[in-house]
Amino acid sequence: MPNTTSPTTLAQAPSAESVELPDYDWQTQSRGSALIVGRYTSGSIQTFDHKGNPKDSKSDQND
């Protein structure tokens, strides 16, 4: 089957997960949760938001 593979046929949904987001504290300039480092920053490659929804990312923001 020549020439039938396209980016559309290859694309997959990420196995995303919702993450509870603590409030931002202006005094400490932090949300203060190591959990997010592991589950959001790591995982996200900045391609998924903290709710587990996919998000756009480009240039300097790429993983």
Next chain:
Amino acid sequence: MLLILTNSVDSTSDEIVRRIGAGRVFRLNIDQWREYRLVIDRDGFEIGDPSGRSIRESKVRACYLRKPTFDDPIDIPASGSPEAWTRSEVGAVIGEIYGMCRSRGLVRLVEKGAGIRVGKLQQLRAAERFFRVPRWQYHWGDAVRGFPERAVAKPLGADFVQDWRFFFTSEVVPAELDIGFPWFVQERIDASHDETVVYVDGTIFAFRLDRGTISGIDWRRDIFSRALEWRRQPQDGAFESAVRGFMESAGLAFGRLDFLVRNGERVFLEVNPNGQWGWLDLEGREGIFDRVVQALTQGWAHEERLATEAAPRDDFA
């Protein structure tokens, strides 16, 4: 004072602020831009946050570009959107602030735009001097010629293809690719491990992941569904010399490099000049946070602490 350009959900920045001290950092979160006060004129910039903390351009001692991105995607009609326009404008002014810091030699580790200056294809060509590199080709409008039957395709960018679906690195048969699309194909490497290397201004932190523990060929697919076990690798002088040589040739002070490991040999894939790294040092035991903080505070933090102790805070109002 260290100026961090990022967003409010960036927990790597949370930890950096905690380590350096909130009094010596001004964090500008692009997604909370409405919460700040900002003025820029011929004399420089001044920014204040809701806590009363402020920073003037003349007080910036170092600037760190993290992830100034908006966290909530919006639909943008072709005819335009006030919110999209505003976000673009705010992004542009943060780029200006970065540029002002850069012109004064204050930017540390991450260079804005390095992903274009040292793009993925350029990286592969440059890396041949230092590492084994997979055979690769970028093409459209013509069939792949003379390429191995087993290959992988990957995107250069990070846009969604359709319906929030992402183009992860995928196995393909080159002869079956629709030449009406652009394709970046690479020789498939039957690797036992992924290796990722965090490079911080000459210091190298290497970790490996057993590919038998992931469900496909792109570990990012599993990042939310499995606990990926990246194991720290012992020092390897020859490899580290090659990494340093490559990064110096690319003019990068920071990056996360990705390799595949086949029969003990590392095969270079790419370097991400602003790659995420906090997840590799969650407990702070690997020393990556220590090294990054050192690079961000070198030459100013001690002096500024003494000055801060002797003088009242530099308020914006």
